[in-house]
Structures are given as C-alpha cells and as structure tokens.
Amino acid sequence: MASAAGGPWAAALQLRALFYAVLPRESSFRTLREVPNYVEKSIPFFVGFIVLEFAVSWIQKRKLSGRINDGISSLSLGILSRLPDVLFRSLDLISYVYVWDNYRLFELHWHSPCTWYLTFLGVDFAYYWFHRISHEVNILWAAHQIHHSSEDYNLFTALRQSVLQRYTSWMFNLPMALFIPPSVFAVHLQFNLLYQFWIHTEVITNLGPLEFILNTPSHHRVHHGRNPYCIDKNYGGALIIWDRIFGTFEAEDAKVVYGLTHPVNSFEPILLQLRPLAHIWNMFWATPGFCNKLSVLFKGPGWGPGKPRLGLPEEIPVITGKEVPYNPSVPAYLNCYAVIHFAVIMDLYIDLLATVTMLSQGTILLRTGVMILSLTSFGLLMENRPKAGILEIIRCLIFLGIYKLGYLRSEFSFLDYSYEVLFSLCIAFWVIQTLKRSTSCTDKHD
Numbered sequence: 001m002a003s004a005a006g007g008p009w010a011a012a013l014q015l016r017a018l019f020y021a022v023l024p025r026e027s028s029f030r031t032l033r034e035v036p037n038y039v040e041k042s043i044p045f046f047v048g049f050i051v052l053e054f055a056v057s058w059i060q061k062r063k064l065s066g067r068i069n070d071g072i073s074s075l076s077l078g079i080l081s082r083l084p085d086v087l088f089r090s091l092d093l094i095s096y097v098y099v100w101d102n103y104r105l106f107e108l109h110w111h112s113p114c115t116w117y118l119t120f121l122g123v124d125f126a127y128y129w130f131h132r133i134s135h136e137v138n139i140l141w142a143a144h145q146i147h148h149s150s151e152d153y154n155l156f157t158a159l160r161q162s163v164l165q166r167y168t169s170w171m172f173n174l175p176m177a178l179f180i181p182p183s184v185f186a187v188h189l190q191f192n193l194l195y196q197f198w199i200h201t202e203v204i205t206n207l208g209p210l211e212f213i214l215n216t217p218s219h220h221r222v223h224h225g226r227n228p229y230c231i232d233k234n235y236g237g238a239l240i241i242w243d244r245i246f247g248t249f250e251a252e253d254a255k256v257v258y259g260l261t262h263p264v265n266s267f268e269p270i271l272l273q274l275r276p277l278a279h280i281w282n283m284f285w286a287t288p289g290f291c292n293k294l295s296v297l298f299k300g301p302g303w304g305p306g307k308p309r310l311g312l313p314e315e316i317p318v319i320t321g322k323e324v325p326y327n328p329s330v331p332a333y334l335n336c337y338a339v340i341h342f343a344v345i346m347d348l349y350i351d352l353l354a355t356v357t358m359l360s361q362g363t364i365l366l367r368t369g370v371m372i373l374s375l376t377s378f379g380l381l382m383e384n385r386p387k388a389g390i391l392e393i394i395r396c397l398i399f400l401g402i403y404k405l406g407y408l409r410s411e412f413s414f415l416d417y418s419y420e421v422l423f424s425l426c427i428a429f430w431v432i433q434t435l436k437r438s439t440s441c442t443d444k445h446d
C-alpha cells in the first residue's frame, strides 16, 4: 500500500505525521519490518519547529519561548529516554507481537481503512487510560512525573520524556493485539506520540471548534499546570473526547503555572529520573502497616494514611502568580559552552541512530556511556555546581581518549575533524578554571 518514495513527498508526509494528518493508504504496511521509524525521521522537524516557536514567541511577546538550561535538560531527558531503543526493541512492540502471535482471536485486514481508523481510536483510548493511571498510581507517577518536571511550557518540554515510562505503557495496548495486526499498531503508536509534540506550546492560543474534539495546546497547557484547577485534568493524547466522556476535562482559565506542585529544582537528568523512586522508597519504609505500604505504591502521589485515594485537594499548594522557575545564574560563556557541547552530543546521538546496525555491542555501549556522562555533566554545569568543572575535565578526557581509539569516528558525523581541537581546548580551559577556583578558595581561607 504505502510506497517507499523519498524526496519532497516523503518529507511532506513526515511533516504531516507530526499532526496525524496522514491517510490510511499512505501509512499501511503488511509487516512490522516495513513500518518506517517516523519518530527518528522527525528529529529535523523537531529542531525546525523549536526554531519557529522561538521566532513566533519573539514576535508575539518580545520574549523567547525557552531557556538554555531548561531546554538542554529537556533534550537530555529526551535522548536518555530513547537510548534503550538503540540496544533493544521497544517493550511495547515485543509484548504486542507476543500476544498477537500466540493469543489473537481474529485478524483485521492490515490494508483496510476501517482497521486504520479503529487502531487510531484504540491507541488513543489506551493512551488516555495509561496516562490517567500514570497520574493516579504513585509508582507509575514516579516515571511519568519527569515529563511534568519542567517549569516552562514549550516544544522542548514535549521531548522531556522518562526512561522508565517506556516499561509501564505496554500493558495498556495488549487488548488490541487480540485482533489488530502489529504493523498497523506500530504506525499509530508513533503517530500518537508525534501528535503530542506540537501541542506543547504557548504560541497557539485557541483553535476554535477543533478544541471540542482534539487535544490542543490550550488543553494540554492545563494538563501541565500546577494550579489547583489543573491537577489531574486533560489526559488525552490526540483526542480530548475521552476526558469529556470520563469527567476529567477542564478548560483553560486562570493563567497556568507549569511544573510539579513540589518542583524538583534540578537540571541533572539521572537525578530527575531517580529522585521520585528514592522518595517512594523512603515513604514506603516510613509508612507503618502492610496495607498502608501497598497504598504508598498503588494510590495517588498525594495519598497518606487516613486520606482519600488521590489525596486532599486542599493540600495542593496555592498559586500566587509570583512563582519563579528554578534558574541558577551562570556566566554567558557557560551557556555558549553548554550549547556547543550539547550539539556535539546530538550529532553523536543522530550518528548512533544512523549507524547502529553496523556497530558492535561494545561500541554502542561505549557511545551511550559517553552520552550519559556528558548529559550529566551539562546538568551540573547548568546548576553551577562547584565541582562541575572537575567532572567536565574527566568527561572531556574520556571523550578525547575514546575518540583517539576510534570508537566515536564515523563518516556520517560532520564534527569529527574538529573534535580533537575542541576537546583539547576545553580540557585546558577547565583545568585553568578549576585551578583559579581552588586558588581563590585557598586565599579566602588564608
């Protein structure tokens, strides 16, 4: 059905995929192997739309739509969340194919438009319940809350995803595996995710009659709010009808203040992933009684002994409108430094995606290790931590070392030839900075 033509036609289809504006005949495939990786192919469009959002926001409000520290943090979390896919097939697909192969009741035709539209509804319905339960069950919230940890709302936030959430969503799709072919499911799983990219913006205010059916920027702004009226509302993926049907819809009203009710105040990606789990672990052991301990895991994040399942609404912190996002001040050069080095890691990530089938497991692991170390170091630099320079020296040395050994070289990478010069200069810079800092500390003590 769908052809594999390239060029402008393919680019236009990829662009439309971001808005779910694709026809069944353009996106139906006989086998799972034929299904394109629409998410990976969207990376250039993500970048293009982020630049466009910056421009429109500047024209509308004389204000940029994002901050460097928060943006790098969101993109770092986005890269981290996709790294397991480099090594393993997604659990969503593994479990789906297993149920389809062993337990399917009947087969809908993969090329029928009816199957396509039914899967569109089925994937979105499953997403609604997965998303709702991810907010209402503490152990699942620990994974999902990373997406809500930004205090900005822009297209960077769309890419702020959890590593762990990928391992909690699979079970909600399994009923469809009883009758919908995996190739159709794999297409809609990606389109549903891609649709949710463009709705993370403040530059689109209202879409008129479309607001009644579709999940829109306005509806999703409410979902990301920490104002009491926004809590546990608007869980929809592509459609808002599920929220209207199941009573979780709320229209945008007072100015939305974004983020978690208790902000994490960090840009460090590993800490952002693990801190909620540490919190649950501590609460689990601190709460007396076996049933209460189970409730810590399976009731809402606001639950405590004697409280209703989802906690007490009056305990949600009041919004004054004077909330200030976490924004440690750093010198301008450090922002430039972080942007340049993040671009290097993005290049390495895109290159890894393009060459993964040609690389050994050892090389893949080494490259992912360097990426994780780099993103951690950028987080600490953006927080202006005193010891961040030392970690950055170590990171640059490791990067340069494994580059010299040939593990990072690739014909696809456009920055390859400048790596040696760039990293040597950076090591020298951070050694001088660290020495300066330690000398000034010694002087103060004297």
Ligand SMILES: [Zn+2]
Residues within 6 Å of the ligand: 131, 135, 144, 147, 148, 223
């Ligand atoms: Zn959510």
Ligand SMILES: [Zn+2]
Residues within 6 Å of the ligand: 147, 158, 200, 220, 224
């Ligand atoms: Zn969101």
